Amino acid sequence: MKRIVVVKLAPSPGQYAALKATLDLCNAGANMVARFAHSATDRRPFALQKQVYGHLKASGLSAQPAIRVIKKVADAYATRQANLTNGNYGPPGSKRYVAVTGKAIRFRQDAGQPFDDRCLSWQIDQSTVSIWTTAGRLRGIGFVCAPWQLKQLADRKGESDLILRNGQFYLHATVDTDTPPPLIPADDPTGWLGVDLGIVNLAVTTADDPADLDARWSGGAVTARRKRHQALRSALQRVGTKSAKRKLKARRRKETRYATDINHQLSKTVVAQAQRTGQGVAIEDLSGIRDRVRLAKDQRQQLHSWAFAQLRDQITYKAQAAGLPVQVINPCNTSRTCHRCGYFDPANRPSQALFRCRDCGWTGHADHNAAINIAALGHHSYRAAQSTAPKAATPLTAS
Structure with missing residues (x-):
């Protein structure tokens, strides 16, 4: 690695x-x-x-x-x-x-x-x-x-x-660096920790308590800090004096360092949860999300400024260093499909936080429901890869 x-x-x-x-x-x-x-x-x-x-x-x-x-x-x-x-x-x-x-x-x-x-x-x-x-x-x-x-x-x-x-x-x-031997059997993980990434909640896992999701790893504090940085940069740029330019130079990359630090904290927490529960990590692949998603004008900056790929890469290498298998999953419709009955309908998610299945009636946090779906997809993807992997030849024994 x-x-x-x-x-x-x-x-x-x-x-x-x-x-x-x-x-x-x-x-x-x-x-x-x-x-x-x-x-x-x-x-x-x-x-x-x-x-x-x-x-x-x-x-x-x-x-x-x-x-x-x-x-x-x-x-x-x-x-x-x-x-x-x-x-x-x-x-x-x-x-x-x-x-x-x-x-x-x-x-x-x-x-x-x-x-x-x-x-x-x-x-x-x-x-x-x-x-x-x-x-x-x-x-x-x-x-x-x-x-x-x-x-x-x-x-x-x-x-x-x-x-x-x-x-x-x-x-x-x-x-x-040498990849350590897996902590769980390569052919039989005990389960999968699903990780749903987002803007309102930066990361939600299947191990999180849904009642605490709005308080832990909330994107609100990150968004507020980004807005303060943006307002300060705009004000200094309008002034345009030498002193203002010195302050702009001193503050450059400060927001990037903050985002990187948050991603490191998130990735350490996710991998620690997986180690504690003896699970593999299934994380959604958000490659190309900036081109696929259409958002309101006030939400575009949040989407384009957060480093989802960096967070995914940090979780991946830390999990591998801990001997945990990782599966990167296509997140299509995971937030609009009921994890209990499998019913898909865009109307299953009446708001950003609420998921209410129109078929079986299950109600819960939408991001937590998506994390459970991602964990299930990680399990199926891993099983499929294991079934197609070449098997070691069985040694012949004398009759």
Whole structure:
């Protein structure tokens, strides 16, 4: 299982200047390669390398950093093409589609730069790194991190990204962690914990008490904070003074950090519930919900600003790290189908919070009903996957 370990560098003033100059040169080279790739017919890394490698070397980049710059540009164009193919920039010919395809990709001056093990090495016992820069190989750059991060970094191999954020340098290292053996038998989970995601209630599970849903993990507090941030940003932008711009800069990403923290708390709670009850986790897949759902104007910002995919990913990797199976479920009609009798009718949900089955008469919290349906779908999906999985060959015995 792949994880990202983030460590903070503590360079000296001279080392800091060298790292900054390195990022500037790498991103200047990336912009040059991106302009060439924009009109190229073949944007694969090797094809680009044959055309631009010499120019990058002449600009001052060494061999391996030059190759990493080319790979970064090729990956950026591949990602853009995938978004265009999936319709994330509108249909072909639309104003946004044309605007995206009509210009080359640009990289910020301080955009992150990947380094492989030939350009960057770790001295875990000394808490230092050695990294290639435009000023030569810098050794003994200190870093700080938590003890559990040091343990994960001990067996690290592969790429690390150099990131400059708010005047501080960080390294994002990709590590492979061993997935622990499952806590419950792989072929016979004792049950499934369904997780329903939403805006009014950020997450509702089958283990929650329906009477407490409006108080626990309510989206109301999150929405109120978002509105305060938005009002403050708008006021500062209208003022437009240097002081206002400094305050805007100081507050940037504050809302994102808050949302990430809430998602971490939610995901830990969900996985803890599953561990306590010995269950697998079934969570709904909300991919593409922003394109599918039509909401009132005052609700659109709530839908577009919350990181549902981040929450799902956090629940997934934490559950896997705890040895719990995870099923990602299509949530279609789970909130309008009675979990008791299976009757589906949009009128089963007369309000956001209330579910009243028009067939059997069962009444309860709508989100809790959806969570139960998601748990049942997780069970069926897991059973289907187990039945189609190849079975181990039975050893022959002598007769």
